[in-house]
Amino acid sequence: LIRTERITKVYRTGAVEVGALCGVSLEIREGEYVGLMGPSGSGKSTLMHLLGCLDTPTGGRYWLGGRDVTTLDDIELARLRNREIGFVFQNFNLLPRLSAGANVQLPMVYAGIKPRDRPRRARELLEMVGLGGRVHHRSNELSGGEMQRVALARALANEPSIILADEPTGNLDTRTSEEIMSLFDRLADQGNTIIVVTHDPEVSAHVRRVIRLRDGQVESQTAGSPA
Amino acid sequence: LIRTERITKVYRTGAVEVGALCGVSLEIREGEYVGLMGPSGSGKSTLMHLLGCLDTPTGGRYWLGGRDVTTLDDIELARLRNREIGFVFQNFNLLPRLSAGANVQLPMVYAGIKPRDRPRRARELLEMVGLGGRVHHRSNELSGGEMQRVALARALANEPSIILADEPTGNLDTRTSEEIMSLFDRLADQGNTIIVVTHDPEVSAHVRRVIRLRDGQVESQTAGSPA
Numbered sequence A, B: 001l002i003r004t005e006r007i008t009k010v011y012r013t014g015a016v017e018v019g020a021l022c023g024v025s026l027e028i029r030e031g032e033y034v035g036l037m038g039p040s041g042s043g044k045s046t047l048m049h050l051l052g053c054l055d056t057p058t059g060g061r062y063w064l065g066g067r068d069v070t071t072l073d074d075i076e077l078a079r080l081r082n083r084e085i086g087f088v089f090q091n092f093n094l095l096p097r098l099s100a101g102a103n104v105q106l107p108m109v110y111a112g113i114k115p116r117d118r119p120r121r122a123r124e125l126l127e128m129v130g131l132g133g134r135v136h137h138r139s140n141e142l143s144g145g146e147m148q149r150v151a152l153a154r155a156l157a158n159e160p161s162i163i164l165a166d167e168p169t170g171n172l173d174t175r176t177s178e179e180i181m182s183l184f185d186r187l188a189d190q191g192n193t194i195i196v197v198t199h200d201p202e203v204s205a206h207v208r209r210v211i212r213l214r215d216g217q218v219e220s221q222t223a224g225s226p227a
């Protein structure tokens, strides 16, 4: 489903060049439940943005569902992102002045879901992440962990078959974190493809395969939870 | 040093009122090394903002250094925050277009540190958190864990005697997280007063006392690391 061949990403900022990813080749089959780990600054978010078609690589190839994404035009890319991929951002990326419910409905608007169906679906998704009581709260009036869960609910708005979650439990206490991971476990059991960035061993214990990055390269790949 | 008596905080958003803190009384002596834990939404960040004089309680009393903070005017409060308290925000709160070094220098400007001394001090603080190579990078060009560490370096800019850190390791891998906690350990050994919000038992294992919140109230207080 997801195949990359030596993808690289270099950020140019002013006179400085930062090699965030240096030749990453990996293959993730449909329905796999993968953890992505590695030190701070090793390139996890960069890789996730490339896999989620939110950014383009500086070099290398990326095939999604057998199609080379560089051959897709902007409209096809946007449609793919909106219908097939759910992305949970490390910094949540919510619209601060919109309510939690409105944030979750936003992807549904672009997917053409009927207006009368959206509020109920948004409420159900927020209840699934434990925020049924916060539907009408503005996202800038929520706690860190609450915003993080709204970002997850929004990522699931269009029932994507590929879920990319960048540190979905970083701001959550142990019990809430377990509730979120059992939600991911259910989504994995339903046959969805899931990639979770984490540095928490309790989170990576749920996945079936771990890819470890270091300095922009794949350092190791293991099946199941890491030692 | 820090004493609160039944402080409460109610957020009014539109027609809804959210009781974030409901009567919290606690005492923290100079040089104590305290962990603040509790579920997502239990009021940890709210309490930290009140203790850091970044917000005012809806009710109750708060004495800092023996002075009732409600008697201080805005100028005295700003001076206290800038000179005595270092605050690490859960959402980093960096100026995105400024470099890491410029962000760390900002509190020094308000404290009247000479311009020629600021760059070296900022560099030293960034090196202390492992970011010596990122001094001139804009903070919106950094990874999540890198931004978090710039926020910590900035909080230490004026060598505050009280350090309030809201989830300082949420975005860090285990090894970087340990480096940051050994920095906090050193600051504690030097006699600074430290309060760290965390939900990570490996972080709370470093502190000498844990205060647990639930639904806006103190649920328990223990000495040393929690079970």
Ligand SMILES: Nc1ncnc2c1ncn2[C@@H]1O[C@H](COP(=O)(O)OP(=O)(O)OP(=O)(O)O)[C@@H](O)[C@H]1O
Pocket: A140, A141, A142, A143, A144, A145, A146, A171, A172, A173, B011, B012, B013, B018, B019, B020, B038, B039, B040, B041, B042, B043, B044, B045, B046, B047, B090
């Ligand atoms: N600006 C605000 N306006 C309205 N309600 C708020 C605001 N900030 C926080 N709240 C609410 O107050 C409660 C406590 O929030 P707080 O941020 O203190 O929790 P927290 O313990 O830090 O949570 P987390 O671990 O998720 O960061 C939450 O339920 C939240 O919805």
Ligand SMILES: Nc1ncnc2c1ncn2[C@@H]1O[C@H](COP(=O)(O)OP(=O)(O)OP(=O)(O)O)[C@@H](O)[C@H]1O
Pocket: A011, A012, A013, A018, A019, A020, A038, A039, A040, A041, A042, A043, A044, A045, A046, A047, A090, B134, B140, B141, B142, B143, B144, B145, B146, B171, B172, B173
């Ligand atoms: N927009 C950007 N411009 C320039 N450099 C960037 C940008 N985003 C990230 N970087 C750099 O690229 C490297 C990889 O960043 P990335 O965000 O992928 O790391 P990460 O593994 O997600 O880290 P963390 O665990 O701290 O979130 C970092 O060293 C960072 O400084």
Ligand SMILES: [Mg+2]
Pocket: A044, A045, A046, A090, A166, B143, B144, B145
């Ligand atoms: Mg990241």
Ligand SMILES: [Mg+2]
Pocket: A143, A144, A145, B044, B045, B046, B090, B166
């Ligand atoms: Mg918080």
